[in-house]
Amino acid sequence: MFNIIVCKNYDEVSEQAFKLMKDIMRKEKPVLGLATGSSPVGLYKLMIQDHKENGTSYQNALTFNLDEYVGLKHTDEQSYYYFMHENLFDGIDCPEENIHVPDGSTNDPEKAAADYETELAKHTVDLQVLGIGSDGHIAFNEPGTPLDSVTHVTDLKEQTISDNARFFGGDKSKVPTKAITQGLASIMRARKIVLIATGANKADAVYGMIKGEVTTDCPASILQRHDDVTVVLDEAAAKRL
Numbered sequence: 455m456f457n458i459i460v461c462k463n464y465d466e467v468s469e470q471a472f473k474l475m476k477d478i479m480r481k482e483k484p485v486l487g488l489a490t491g492s493s494p495v496g497l498y499k500l501m502i503q504d505h506k507e508n509g510t511s512y513q514n515a516l517t518f519n520l521d522e523y524v525g526l527k528h529t530d531e532q533s534y535y536y537f538m539h540e541n542l543f544d545g546i547d548c549p550e551e552n553i554h555v556p557d558g559s560t561n562d563p564e565k566a567a568a569d570y571e572t573e574l575a576k577h578t579v580d581l582q583v584l585g586i587g588s589d590g591h592i593a594f595n596e597p598g599t600p601l602d603s604v605t606h607v608t609d610l611k612e613q614t615i616s617d618n619a620r621f622f623g624g625d626k627s628k629v630p631t632k633a634i635t636q637g638l639a640s641i642m643r644a645r646k647i648v649l650i651a652t653g654a655n656k657a658d659a660v661y662g663m664i665k666g667e668v669t670t671d672c673p674a675s676i677l678q679r680h681d682d683v684t685v686v687l688d689e690a691a692a693k694r695l
């Protein structure tokens with residue numbers, strides 16, 4: 455079931471998502487599911503600000519990221535490990551050993567994916583933050599991914615490679631072609647989900663997720679089967695609803 459919130463601008467979108475995060479942070483040992491991409495960056499800024507100004511502590515929080523490119527080292531500025539440290543972890547007090555990001559730097563990504571799923575399955579994510587790809591993907595679950603998938607290695611689709619080329623100086627050839635990603639079933643285990651989408655290029659994917667049928671053609675449509683999903687949109691992303 456979706457709770458849909460349409461906001462005037464990105465700042466308001468981030469504030470709405472932050473309210474849900476703040477609520478979860480009242481728990482003694484919160485388990486946070488985190489995402490990369492530009493959509494959650496405003497939320498992460500608010501989390502850092504709240505940590506600095508109000509002392510909200512992440513000492514007892516566990517975090518699990520959704521996905522990681524295969525073939526990039528942790529020190530690579532485009533790796534999701536690096537992105538998360540730059541945009542969130544360096545600004546809060548979450549102990550490094552509590553932070554989980556799939557290890558895309560290994561030469562056995564299949565094993566890294568299986569190990570990640572094993573660790574993830576020991577916990578229940580209290581709040582999963584999600585963005586959505588313009589082709590309806592969540593994490594790196596591209597169209598065609600089975601709805602019962604768990605953490606696995608995947609080939610990125612052409613659309614995702616061109617969408618993400620902007621982070622690689624606009625050069626598509628620099629974007630990795632494979633990633634480790636939580637599966638759709640892994641994501642569905644979260645107690646609560648907040649999906650953030652802004653901009654007109656997300657409008658079709660948002661429409662498919664909410665109004666379309668549940669189909670592997672639009673992986674995000676599986677969220678229709680979850681009972682606690684808040685979708686925070688700007689007007690452009692909501693324009694087809």
Ligand SMILES: N[C@@H]1[C@@H](O)[C@H](O)[C@@H](COP(=O)(O)O)O[C@@H]1O
Pocket residue numbers: 489490491492493494520521584585586587588592593594614618
């Ligand atoms: N793997 C990530 C997704 O988790 C993210 O949701 C999507 C949208 O990114 P953005 O928020 O930058 O539009 O991009 C990437 O493909």
